[in-house]
Amino acid sequence: MTDLKSMLATWAEKFRPHAEGVDLPPHHEQCLGCGPDNPHGHHLQVRRYGDGVVAEHTFDNRHVGAPGIAHGGAVATVIDDLYGFLLYLVGAPAVTRQLTVDYRAPVMIGTPYRMEAGVTNQEGRKLFLAASLTDRDGFLVATSTAVFVTVGVDHFTRGTQ
Numbered sequence: 207m208t209d210l211k212s213m214l215a216t217w218a219e220k221f222r223p224h225a226e227g228v229d230l231p232p233h234h235e236q237c238l239g240c241g242p243d244n245p246h247g248h249h250l251q252v253r254r255y256g257d258g259v260v261a262e263h264t265f266d267n268r269h270v271g272a273p274g275i276a277h278g279g280a281v282a283t284v285i286d287d288l289y290g291f292l293l294y295l296v297g298a299p300a301v302t303r304q305l306t307v308d309y310r311a312p313v314m315i316g317t318p319y320r321m322e323a324g325v326t327n328q329e330g331r332k333l334f335l336a337a338s339l340t341d342r343d344g345f346l347v348a349t350s351t352a353v354f355v356t357v358g359v360d361h362f363t364r365g366t367q
């Protein structure tokens with residue numbers, strides 16, 4: 207299990223201002239979306255893009271639903287994790303309260319996609335987020351919205367008790 211103390215030690219580093227186009231740090235080493243040490247993970251790499259974030263991502267054979275097509279849950283996982291990188295720009299930890307995905311076309315295994323996400327509105331603790339997934343021709347394959355709610359760091363200690 208990821209050591210919470212070591213995660214907290216990197217917290218200030220993660221929430222510092224990030225330059226445009228530079229890779230953002232993973233949430234932690236074992237994160238299913240972006241953790242480099244998770245053998246089952248997606249190893250998502252994300253950059254700041256203006257006020258939002260962007261990633262190029264290719265699903266592989268670990269993420270198959272129908273043959274040759276990515277599992278919808280895998281797609282939702284990666285979108286959810288992409289939203290998690292917006293928190294570095296917002297400057298506060300938050301968790302997913304609601305996630306919707308509109309699957310407009312199949313997401314193909316072995317095909318690179320561009321994913322973008324941004325904050326559309328903020329009301330108190332609630333962050334309203336939106337994301338898109340497009341193929342190399344700019345065809346819109348999936349869209350998403352989410353509501354994240356900011357939490358204190360103590361929220362993350364539950365899994366370690």
Ligand SMILES: CCCCCCCCCCCCCC(=O)SCCNC(=O)CCNC(=O)[C@H](O)C(C)(C)COP(=O)(O)OP(=O)(O)OC[C@H]1O[C@@H](n2cnc3c(N)ncnc32)[C@H](O)[C@@H]1OP(=O)(O)O
Pocket residue numbers: 213214217233234286287289290291299300301302303304330331332353355357359362
């Ligand atoms: C330190 C270590 C850090 C580790 C790094 C991790 C970084 C992150 C990694 C990221 C990885 C990826 C991310 C992940 O995988 S995050 C993991 C998946 N998510 C969770 O586990 C969250 C589970 N839920 C909770 O813990 C609680 O529900 C929380 C704490 C979120 C809020 O419980 P709380 O009891 O406090 O509040 P509430 O539930 O009454 O609601 C709060 C507000 O929200 C409004 N609302 C609700 N739904 C909607 C809606 N559809 N449209 C509009 N509004 C909506 C609602 O009306 C209310 O508004 P208001 O009445 O206050 O105005």
